[in-house]
Amino acid sequence: MAKSSVDDDRLEEEHILDVDVTQEMEASFLEYAYSVIYSRALPDARDGLKPVQRRILFSMDEMGVRPDRGHVKCARVVGQVMGLLHPHGDGAIYDALVRMGQPWAVRLPLIDGHGNFGSLDAGPAAMRYTECRMANPAVAMTRGLDQDTVDYKPNYDGKESEPVVLPAAFPNLLVNGATGIAVGMATNIAPHNLIEVVAxxxxxxxxxxxxLDELMRHIPGPDFPTGGKIIGLDGVRDAYATGRGTFKIRATTRIEKVTPRRMGIVVTELPYMIGPEKIxxxxKKGVDxxxxxGIADVKDLTDLVNGTRLVIEVKNGINPEALLEQLYKATKLEDTFAINAxxxxxxxxxxxxxxxxxxxxxxxxxxxxxRRSTFLLNKAEERLHLVRGLITAIADIDDVIAIIRTSDDAAQARERLIGAFDxxxxxxxxxxxxxxxxLTRYSTIELEKEADELAGQIGGLRDIIDNDHVLRDLVGDELAQVAKEFGxxxxxxxxxxSGAPTATKATPLEVPDDPCWVLLSGSGLVARTDALAPLPTEGRAAHDVVTAKLATTAKAEFGVITNHGRLLxxxxxxxxxxxxxxxxPNLQGGSLAAELWPLEQGERPVGLTTLDPDSLGLALGTERGIVKRVNPEQLSKDAWDVIRLEDGDQVVGAVELTDPEVDLAFISSDAxxxxxxxxxxxxxxxxxxxxxxxxxxxxxxxxxxxxxRSETDEVVTISGSSSSLPGTETGSAKVTALAEYPGKGRATGGVRAHRFLKGEDTLLIAAIGPAxxxxxxxSGSPVELPSVRGRRDGSGTPVAQPVTMLSGRGGHSPEPTDSGVQSLFDEE
Structure with a gap:
């Protein structure tokens, strides 16, 4: 009887509702979707962080795990975050922590990891084995949290508080990018270069x-931590204009001799988030x-010292370029990146x-x-108020002590001090x-000095708060400082x-020995053409300038003369x-000289030669005014010296002589x-x-x-100041027919080629070549030069932008230097 009574009471207490399953599922799914979108998967556009990332950095800042402290166990940080702020699994927290510390995943790591933080092909060690601390950029992200710069909100149980957003001294969303999959939406933002974004x-x-065009002059495209090459900028522009766009990322490769008898494709940079083992x-699957x-072997020589190095050995008689095109199509050596911002x-x-x-x-x-300026202003005003009170008290310190000693209690002393000293x-x-x-520490002079400093600080802070221009200038200066520190x-x-032909069934793997041009550009790109037809414009290439060219065949050898006096x-x-x-010709598909040839530190190509033993030899000119004709000679070596250079001297131009009646010319920095x-x-x-x-x-x-050649060539000289940074001064350009300059004997001073204007004292760059x-x-974009003038010693005309490259006849203009050359040009 008693048991039945208890069951009846329980039934009366229960309240059962009939709910439609469809409505319940919709409501529950919407709540879940809301949680995923707002609390887990998508970053905040202000600091570029997801909630778990923000909580990790905030917790480490609160724990004092900063760059000047020792590393702590990752498990300790994960436990702190999970226990106080992030009510989710420890695996998700640890994964987020590790990603912020992987230099191949983010452009500017926020975590300084110690131990096995994984690789592109393998995951990290367990969090009980690894250690971490904040990296210096993470300190910049959290700097100012104690200065009322951002709002705080309660944590999941209301017992703690956490920042809604971090102060973020740099634009982390663009610099480190973001990726995440929510419910019904996803995000994928590429990393960018900090210096470019700040600019x-x-x-x-x-x-x-x-x-957008002006912005893209500063941010031309993403900058992945693993390097590589972005092929095709139309997709990048679409992404910047609309938030959605797709482009291709290609591995950085070069073709070189990997053994004495075998060529190989060496991969030094892979597309973003692609590991060597996957390639x-x-x-191997493609070969099977x-x-x-055409592949003989594949070796992964990647290590911590030399970075990525994947060597693909090519069978003898196989065209490495055609094979590389096959690899681009069949493997992730070329990948697609889709931006969804x-x-x-x-x-x-x-x-x-x-x-x-x-x-x-x-x-x-x-x-x-x-908000930081307002906080600091309030602090400074409070301190100034106290300092002024101390100054008043110290001026009559004996009376202050007497009032305190004769007062019955603190309240009476307070009232008497207020009344006596206002x-x-x-x-x-x-x-x-x-x-x-x-009180012995305080002298009137010290307090008055502190009061003056506080008053000046208050004035500066008020100027920041009240003047929008000052505020914006301060923001810009702080961004510039961050870029200087971490960029x-x-x-x-x-x-x-891509600049390379698309591999098709008709593309032969066997290399045909067809005639071609070898071209050297002003930006250091080298390439050969697919034919030997006359060049449409002698010095022009798409987005570049041709500074040297050589007619040869695809399987022939040729020589490259460098500024160190070597012939390669x-x-x-x-x-x-x-x-x-x-x-x-479009040289965008060419390779940098340093990627093709074993150049020494500071070495660059200045000329090309056919290595023809029946030629008239080479002519070389050095920075110190030395000229040399070299008898044609070939050695059984990959490189040899063609001139003995004095210390500090270098070759500035080299040309193969084809006509004994040709003239040799020098142009000096003093015009x-x-x-x-x-x-x-x-x-x-x-x-x-x-x-x-x-x-x-x-x-x-x-x-x-x-x-x-005096009858066909023209002289271009561009003057400027030697104190300006290289490549920043536009300068004044002058174009004159070479026939206006009389020839003189070797080892003389020549004739004046350019009259300097006020503020100019040197030639920034010069060249002589066919008109x-x-x-x-x-950037490779063409710069319009003034029309030809008859006066050989006249002054120049300002150009629209700095000129860094000029075409010429067989010569290569050296890069500008900041050697501070001062012209001793005699106006007389």
Whole structure:
């Protein structure tokens, strides 16, 4: 009977509701989706962090695990985050922590890991084995949390508080990128270069109406931590304009001799998040399926010292370039990256363009700076108030002590101090709370000095708060300081197109020995053309300038003369092939000289030669005005010296002589031009040091040397200041027919080629070549030069942008230096 009564009571207490399953599932799924989108998968557009990443950095900052402290176990950090802030699994927290510390995953690591943090092909060790601490950029992300710069919110159980967003001293969303899959949406943002992003932010601060083209001058494309090459910039532009875009990433490769008898494809940089083991697995599968032919062996020589090095040995008689094209199609040596820039803005997921991402970050950083300045202002005003009270008290310290001693209690002493010295209650309490012995530290002079400093600080802070221009300038200066402290050079090369022919069934793996041009560009790219037709424009290449060319065949050898006076034996088959179009050869598909040839530190190519034993030999000119004709000679070596250089001297130009009646010409930094017959220079052997070519003034140097023809060539000189940074000064350009310059004897000073204007004292760059000489900027874009003038010693005309490369006849203009050359040009 008693049991039945209890069951009836339980039934009366239960409240059962009939709920439609569809509605319940919809409500539960929406709640789950909301949690995933807002609390787990998508980053905040302001600091670029997901909640778990933000909680990790905040917890480590609270724990004091900073760069100046020792590493702690990752398990300790994970436990702290999970116990106080992130009510999810420890695996998810540890994975997020590890990713922030992997230099191949993020462009600017926020975690300094110690131990096995994994690799592109393997995961990390368990968190009980690894250790971590904040990296210096992470300190910049959290700096200012104690200065009321951001809002806080309760944690999951309401017992702790956490920041809604970090102050973020740099735009982490763009710099480190983000990836995440939510419910019904996903995000995938590529990493970028910090220096470039900061430059764009500072430009946006100055001009809020800036367009996408102007922004892309500062941020031309993503910059992956693993380097590689981005092929095709149309997808990048689409992503920056709309928040969605796709482009290809290609591994950085070079073709070189891996054994004395075998060529190989050496991979030094892989596409983003692709590991060597995955590439090897795909190559082996392609060989087994007979989709890839011509590979002898694959070796992974990657290590911590030399980085990625994947060597693919090519069978003899196989064209490495054609094989490489096969690999691009059959493996992840060429991968696709799709940008989907989704992030939370004011709590809502939005697809953001490049400008919108920058604007959201700038608005956040301006608010952080304003709140920090307000906080510091309040602190300074409070301290100044106390200091002024101390100054008043110390001036009559005996009376202060007497009032305190004769008062019945602290309340009476406070009231008497307020009445006697016109103090506030805060000032009186500060004096009463201070120990008597501390008064000896304070002198009136020291306190007045502190008061003056506080007043100046307060004035500066008020100026920041009240003046929007000052506030924006401060934000820009702080961004510039962060870029200076943490910025690194760009790693990913941007190419408008691959520049290489697409591999098809008709592409032969056997190398045909067809005639071709070998081209050297002003930006250091080297390539061979697919034909030997006349070049459409002598000095012009698509997005570049041709500074030297050589007619040869695909399987022939040729020589490269360097500024160190060496001749390198090279094979044309090693060079990437570029199409010879009707307009101009596109050298964007070429390779840098340093990637092709074993150049020493500071060594660069200055000329090309056919290695023909029946030629008239080489003519070389050095920076110190030495000229040398070298008898044609081939050695059974890959490299040999063709001139004996004095210490500090270097070759600035080299050309193979084909006509005994040709002239040789020098142009010096102090605007002197000398040309004389090549026949006046006696040929020497390899060990010879040359003879005097041009007589140089003190501190002057040769900036161009080559072979010239007075009847067809023109002279281009660009003047500027030697104190300006290389490549930053536009300068004044002058174009004159070479026929205007009379020839003089060898070892003389030549004639004046350019009159310097006020503020100019040197030639930045110069060249002589067939008309018209072509000029290019550092980006490769053409620079328009003024029309030809008859006056040989006239001054120049300002050009639109700095010129860093000029075409010429067989000569290569050296890069500008900051050697501070001072011209001793005689106006007389």
């Amino acid at each position: 764009a932010l500072r430009q946006l601060l100055r001009n809020p109406e800036i367009g 090897i697995e795909q190559i 399926d007979k989709k890839i032919t 989704v992030a939370l803005v004011e709590g809502q997921p939005r697809t953001l363009s490049l400008k919108e991402m920058l604007e959201v970050y700038l608005a956040h950083r301006i608010e952080v700076t304003l 103090l506030t209650e805060v000032q009186a309490n500060y004096i009463l709370d201070m120990q008597l012995r501390r 690194t050079p760009r790693r990913t090369v941007l190419l408008a197109s 034996r090279c094979s044309a088959i090693e060079l990437p092939t570029v199409p010879l179009t009707a307009s101009a 002197q031009l000398l040309h004389f017959p090549a026949s006046s220079v006696r040929p020497q052997g390899r060990s010879g040091g040359g003879i005097a070519g041009i007589k140089l003034a003190p501190k002057a140097r040769v900036i161009w040397f080559g072979a010239v 018209p000489v072509v000029a290019g900027a550092a």
